[in-house]
Amino acid sequence: MLEMVRELESTPYSMGPNSTNFWLAEFNNYRQFFFQDDSKFYDTLKSFLQVSFNSHWETDLVWNTPDKSSKGGSKVDKFVFTTAFKISDWNVRTSLLLTWRNITSKYPEFEALVFDENNFYSDQMLELQSTILSSLGTAILTLITVCVLFIAEPSIVFWVVCTLISMDIGTAGFLSLWGADLDPTTVVNILMSIGQCIDFATHVGYRIYRSEHADPDERIKDAMGAIGWPVVQAGSSSLLAIVVMLMVPSSAVRMFARTSVLVVGTGFFHGLLVLPIIIRSFASNAKAHVPTHPH
Structure with missing residues (x-):
């Protein structure tokens, strides 16, 4: 038990043995003055707890209550001890939680549990990485499906999807x-930004696909003339509505505003500059759209 405690005290960011409150360490100091074998352990422990300046350790112990058929008196069933750590970063706290649990798992006979009032959030942080990757993958696959349904040109679909991934x-x-x-707030904002990204690259790519001009330069000119200004209007109106939220004294609201500002900025850059250049350079052989009903 003391070896496990020493391992916990030697982990990074630990404040050392001086920060540990453990009744067993104090009890061992008390017990050394008595020449008794282990059979008298609980008798000595009870006398230790009866000393006035040791009575506060009683709150750290949980005694089992033996039934009438069992032999012997009550014994310690559970107990707690504390040791201090100085942590200022959530990522460090999350990695340390794994370290603490790995240490306690090396001593299964104690069935030790690591408790911290922030463990609920740390456990969420541990799951966020896999959650956000799976959610991003699902969202991107959904966007690809939408692009394929509306843009029947593989080369344009490919570059639109690449642009969306680059924006994210x-x-x-x-x-x-x-x-x-x-953290959960950032994850929600990133997932939400995927839906906002479609307002830029997908609309531009779709309008390029719908252009009836066979010449690549004319196709880009026609598409940007038709969709460029509406995209600027949509992004600017969103930006004006969101930018004031940067002054709200709330981290969640500010994170939402920052995400929206970045989405609009990267959307303008990719939708109005990067995507047209890429399609003109690498998808210039895309077939022109032939209207079903001629004018």
Whole structure:
């Protein structure tokens, strides 16, 4: 038991043995003055707890209540001890939680549980990485399905999807540079940004596909003339509505505003500049759309 405690005290960010409150360490110091074998352990423990300056340890112990058929008196069934850590970052706290649990798992005979009032959030943090990857994958597959249904040109669909993925990666990357952590609020905002991204790249790609011009330059010119200004209007109106939220003294609201600002910024860059250039350069052989009903 004491070896497990020493391992916990030696982990990173630990404040050391001086921060540990453990009744067994104090009891061993008390017990060394008595020449008794292990059969007298609980008798000595009870006398230890009866000392006035040791009575506070009683709250750390849970005694079992033996039935009439059992032999011997009551014994300690459960107990707690505390040791301090100085942690300022959620990512560090999450990794340390895994370290603590790995240490306690090496001593299964004690059935030790690591408790911290923030374990609920740390467990969420441990699940967020796999959750966000699976959610992003599902959302991107949904966007690909929508693109395939409306844009019947594989080369344009491919570059539109690449642009959407680039926008999502850029949004997540800039959020990290902006000081955002991978918490539930950030995950929700990133997933929400996928839906906002479709307002830029997909609309531009669809309008390029719908253009009736066979010449690549004329096709891009026609598409940007038809959809470019509406995209700017949509993004600008969203930006004006969201930017004031940056002044709200709430981390969740500010994170939502930051995500929206990044989505609009990356959307303008990819939808109005990157995607037309890429399609002109690498998908110039895409077939022109032939209207079903001629004018």
